[in-house]
Amino acid sequence: MHTCKEKLEQQFKYLFEEKLIEDMCRHGKLRVFDANVTIMDIGSDLNAIPFVIDGSIKVLTENDQSDDLLLYYLESGDTCSVTLSCCSHNAKSKVKAIAETRSEVLFIPGSLLSEWMVRYASWRNYILDSYNSRLNEMIEAIDSLAFQNLEERLMNYLKDKSWVNKTRILDVTHQQIASDLNSSRVVISRLLKKFEKNKMILQQRNRVELTDKLS
DNA sequence: CCATTAAGATACT
């Protein structure tokens, strides 16, 4: 079992300066989530920002009819910039976060953020980069929604999921996919059947396996 | 066995 500091040092030495890592350990709270556990829900208070040490987390929005839409995944070394801006205004969360795999997350109190921005150049850069990449992912999500057909969206969904889980075997139901993409089960089934015919995937109950035809 | 639920099929919008 590693201490928090050892863990941060070995994984993020290249990213943060020594003193910052010490500060992160001192003030951050490390929490572990099992797969599929809700980490944050819409409307909950934000007084800390999450820094993902291990695992992957999916971030979704929800409309008033409780329909979901997958926005992006957070992986090791990522933070959620949506939370970031909300934090300084003491706002409530507009997104939902669910552990995709077992995840370790370090929660850093929002009160420290501005202080660290001034004190640590590495933190400043990290936050700015994070903002940038999160924004780009959001633009991609919007783009796919507005301009891509469902078939392409589904394909990207499968590839993304495979990537963050580090496996070609996805344990997921057609219904779950449908709700992540805000579509319906029959439609997803139809498209997956088509993928199967083209030998891009193999299917079993509760399981989709990507073949090596996919890059 | 049977109950539950995922996935397939068909027809209609």
Add this chain to the structure above:
DNA sequence: AGTATCTTAATGG
């Protein structure tokens, strides 16, 4: 593409 409805198949008691 999406909804409604029915059928079939897998799973776990």
